[in-house]
Amino acid sequence: MPVTNPHNSTADLPSDSSSAANRSHQPSDGTSKVLGGCQITGEGDESLNKKKKCCEQKLKEMAACDNCKDDSDFKRGLHYHQEQRRMSLTSTVAVDPPSSLDAPPPTRRTIDLGHGSDLIYIQRFLPFQQSWTFFDYLDNHIPWTRPTIRVFGRSCLQPRDTCYVASSGLAALVYSGYRPHAYSWDDFPPLREILDAIQKALPGSRFNSLLLNRYKGCNDYVGWHADDEKLYGPTPEIASVSFGCERDFLLKKKKREEPAEKTGDGGGSEKKRLKRSRREDQQSFTLKHGSLLVMRGYTQRDWIHSVPKRAKAEGTRINLTFRLVL
Numbered sequence: 329m330p331v332t333n334p335h336n337s338t339a340d341l342p343s344d345s346s347s348a349a350n351r352s353h354q355p356s357d358g359t360s361k362v363l364g365g366c367q368i369t370g371e372g373d374e375s376l377n378k379k380k381k382c383c384e385q386k387l388k389e390m391a392a393c394d395n396c397k398d399d400s401d402f403k404r405g406l407h408y409h410q411e412q413r414r415m416s417l418t419s420t421v422a423v424d425p426p427s428s429l430d431a432p433p434p435t436r437r438t439i440d441l442g443h444g445s446d447l448i449y450i451q452r453f454l455p456f457q458q459s460w461t462f463f464d465y466l467d468n469h470i471p472w473t474r475p476t477i478r479v480f481g482r483s484c485l486q487p488r489d490t491c492y493v494a495s496s497g498l499a500a501l502v503y504s505g506y507r508p509h510a511y512s513w514d515d516f517p518p519l520r521e522i523l524d525a526i527q528k529a530l531p532g533s534r535f536n537s538l539l540l541n542r543y544k545g546c547n548d549y550v551g552w553h554a555d556d557e558k559l560y561g562p563t564p565e566i567a568s569v570s571f572g573c574e575r576d577f578l579l580k581k582k583k584r585e586e587p588a589e590k591t592g593d594g595g596g597s598e599k600k601r602l603k604r605s606r607r608e609d610q611q612s613f614t615l616k617h618g619s620l621l622v623m624r625g626y627t628q629r630d631w632i633h634s635v636p637k638r639a640k641a642e643g644t645r646i647n648l649t650f651r652l653v654l
């Protein structure tokens with residue numbers, strides 16, 4: 329399977345032409361619930377490798393496990409918000425969340441992927457209610473388009489809505505034969521507020537462009553790709569903020585050609601090594617409403633990522649990826 333630049337090739341193929349990798353790396357939806365048309369998983373903010381353990385301890389350690397404890401408050405608040413939205417779809421969410429949502433400061437997790445790649449995940453990066461206000465603004469004011477792109481010589485509709493914002497004078501972004509118009513930051517003042525919050529959380533980091541994606545339901549997706557285009561340099565930092573319906577974000581290590589080790593044990597230790605490496609070479613997050621995920625170092629060189637289709641993700645999700653064009 330070719331590794332692609334962000335929005336071309338397999339990343340944007342229609343589902344009927346998705347690769348085997350696209351189908352085989354999707355964790356089960358067994359723990360999901362659907363509340364008001366939006367998927368809320370029963371899981372915390374950790375990678376799947378750790379989530380199961382967290383949930384097993386849930387009953388024993390409710391007092392000690394912040395994520396489990398926070399999650400139920402979060403779900404209650406989300407349910408509450410959706411009720412309010414149902415009652416007043418035109419309002420810009422001027423309702424207060426339950427008071428138990430006020431408290432905890434955002435917890436930051438760093439995930440070392442090895443070999444100079446790492447991730448930061450902050451589940452509650454933006455306050456819950458403010459995040460719905462951003463969601464409503466973005467949903468209604470961004471000039472979303474669903475462009476026709478060219479993939480392997482074929483024209484197809486990109487499987488999600490998109491928009492691009494960039495500072496003036498930067499090299500143009502072109503992908504899959506499509507060159508998005510670069511809107512100005514001044515056109516959408518709330519984007520600056522989000523950018524300021526990111527820069528405060530990541531001192532020393534700089535971003536001057538933003539790719540926006542809107543997934544309008546379970547069939548919208550982004551296929552496996554790396555954002556490894558030359559205009560971002562060798563170690564791009566990409567800050568990704570999510571609003572609305574939770575979706576899974578998968579990471580998978582790019583394949584390297586490695587000669588098989590000869591161990592003389594009938595292949596037993598080789599099998600163990602492969603099993604271990606398969607586990608270590610995948611990460612999965614359920615990206616929550618108001619969360620921030622940052623990919624850093626060599627993540628784009630050594631890993632690919634995707635947001636696969638999810639039958640139960642009926643609601644709309646908006647994702648913003650802030651990048652620095654060098």
Ligand SMILES: O=C(O)CCC(=O)C(=O)O
Pocket residue numbers: 334539541550555568577615633635647649
């Ligand atoms: O929607 C997401 O979380 C990821 C989007 C993405 O990978 C991209 O825009 O390059």
Ligand SMILES: [Fe+2]
Pocket residue numbers: 334553554555633
């Ligand atoms: Fe990406």
